[in-house]
Amino acid sequence: MRGIEVVWLSQTDLTNLNAGEGEANLIDIKKYKKNGMEYPYVSGQAMRYYLKEAIRRNLSSDEYMCVPNDKGETCGNIKKCIGCDLFGFMTTIKRGTILLGFEEKGHPGGAVTRVSPVKVSPAIGLLPFEENAIVDFLTRRHRKAEGEMRGDIVNVEIGVNIYKCGMAIDVVRVGGEEVLDEKERTVKINQYLTDEERKKRISKVIEAIRYLADYSKQARLLTDFTPDVILFAFQDRYSHRLQKALSLRNGVLDLNRLEAIIRDVKNYSPKIIAGILPGVIENEENLRNKLKELQVEVKGTDEAVNEALDYLNKSLK
């Protein structure tokens, strides 16, 4: 197994998941433009944050995941730290720090970068912003000394939408590091973890998709932003092709596109799993039939995640 690809749709109620630049009295929503129309999105950085926090919430007492310091730098110890291993880092290591590969004299010190084995896409809103949003206002009340109340009005853009989200796990790099063999002029991957430990870390990422919760503004805009329609592919090749499988127009999923992508990805994926929450897309019945025709098991979203975890445990070697 070289890669695990996941792509999903998530429908939200009225919310503002990721604010844009804003103005003094406006909290806007991050938007992109397509053919002149505006659509909301949630940045990849925010998606990574949600994923990390979901993993952090479910750590057991013997598991470690560092918290970045005030410069945003992390520990850089991929053997010990689940976060640094899965999400990579750019950090400065102090001279003499004992790290993997530098056990004897310690690290010579300097900037160190690790490319994240877990990659996420921004969450792309698929319904036009204008037709699916409103400006709400909230008042920030201040109590003046004399007991009189004053309020500043702040406008907040909120909207409903269906977002497409994606994730890829570069399986062979979890728990491992690419090292240059100077003599042979090749690169190879040094594995620092056992297969059991690697499975456990990858499982955390897959499981976390079900428990994303740490979005901003939840005090007033409580939102579920976990998958409603989800596809997993366990791949013998590392590829991002599955990310194009879910294309939506006016709430209807493009089944020709889905079929073409699944037939493509199947060439190198011994296992594809689908999960569907009823009532999210318009042509749900046709989608179920199409997936059956393509011999992709269709389950509930929770069962799909569990099935993915089972498959990972059975097959990662």
Ligand SMILES: [Zn+2]
């Ligand atoms: Zn760390």
